[in-house]
Amino acid sequence: METGPRPRPRRARLRRLLPTPTGTPFTFAYAVVLAGTSLFMEFADPDTVSAALRASSTDVTHLAHSPVLVLGASALWIAGGVMSPLVVAFVVVLTALERRTGGLRTAGVFLLGHVLATLATEIPVGLSVMAGHLPQSSLHRLDYGISFGVAASIGALAGLLTPWPRWLVLGGFAAMLIEDLVAFTDPMTNWGHLLALAVGVGTWPLLRRRVPGRSARRG
Template sequence: MEPTARAATTASPTPPGTSLPHDPGPPSPELAGLLDGVPRQRGPVAHAAPAAVPLPADVPSADAPAPGRPLPGTRHLPALRPWRLLPTPTGTPYTFGYAALLTLTSLFAAKADPGVVHTLYQASSTDVAHLVRTPVLVLVASALWIAGGLLSPYAVCFLVVLTALERRTGGARALGVFLLGHVLATLATEVPVGLAVLVGHLPDSSLHRLDYGISFGVATSTGALAGLLTPWLRWPLLVLFGGMVLQDLIAFTDPMTNWGHLIALTIGIATWPLVRRGRAAHEASARG
């Protein structure tokens, strides 16, 4: 329905030859008292447009965008926060605590007597001899050292990858993925060595090979994190890390460890359904 428009009252000119009615003049006081409630007739009045009322400085205009929203026609870009790539005590407590522990052991390995450090490395080694006698102890102890120290590529990958994984899935799930790869990749490389020694294909000295560090766990965490990224980040990450692993395997400097890295990366990729469900559960708990 169209809104009813108000009719404007305009004065039309008097046609020629028309007599005007006699003006009776003002009413008598008695009659005026009786006509107080009757509206008086007024002539045409020019209505002035209402003056614009200035808005206070803190009241936004109707055409202005709301605070924090982009202007019309512009694209909102997320703010870059590079500090979220590193662990923090409140945001990623598991990764932060583990990184602090690895920093202490790495500083000890760099400053302590080399003979003492080598003895600790041997006691923490996940070789076949130790896995047969004290499997749980050496699996935990071997994950307390960084092969190559704090400046090794796996130390940097540990900080970035574990931080990103914990932010997306929670600390317990991120640590679980790390330990899963550390344990399974270790067993996948050491059990064949024990069987080869048993059948006589390798010497008995292979039962005491030095094997320690966090690289298997980092490789598994990298593969798992790739499943939580967008495709334009996922595949470059897998190509870059997988290419590094394959290059080490082709160099054939430490074939058992290099095969372990490839196995650990594959284990991480196999956990994609688990970590994706874990991310959904973590986001739901954060919202609730």
């Protein structure tokens, strides 16, 4: 009796690590946008790129004048471009999170981490400048990227894993963030990453209520 080729579950599992238009539409669409902005950063005129990044920066000055616009614009860029390790983290983590919870909740987790961590790190800067503890130049700090959203997504995804993988992911990622904080190269951003991770952990009750009733998706 002849049979067709056997299925290859390992290859199928590997494919599920990548976003698809039908299975993970939010992650797929967002990845396409980030690929476009990364190509722009790589090949556009340097002065044009610099101007675009400055206009997208979530520094205190921009947040005070156009907070909604700049919070959205800052999440359209990858610091370091396509060669950044954040690219792999973004694709794998958001794909896994969306397959488990859906696009709306994944977008909500990402946006919540991005916005709250940004405000929590920039508002103290503004207050410190007003109090005379920091120079006026601190109001114009270049700050953009997806790292806060990715950190929140890692924290959220950990809550959907079984206990051992959950604590390995959380412990390993938190240890890396604390190591960066101790190095004191960019303490404000490092604190923002830890805050974003905590935001993701805080979404566990909401996401766990979603999982049992969620139907399987293909793609």
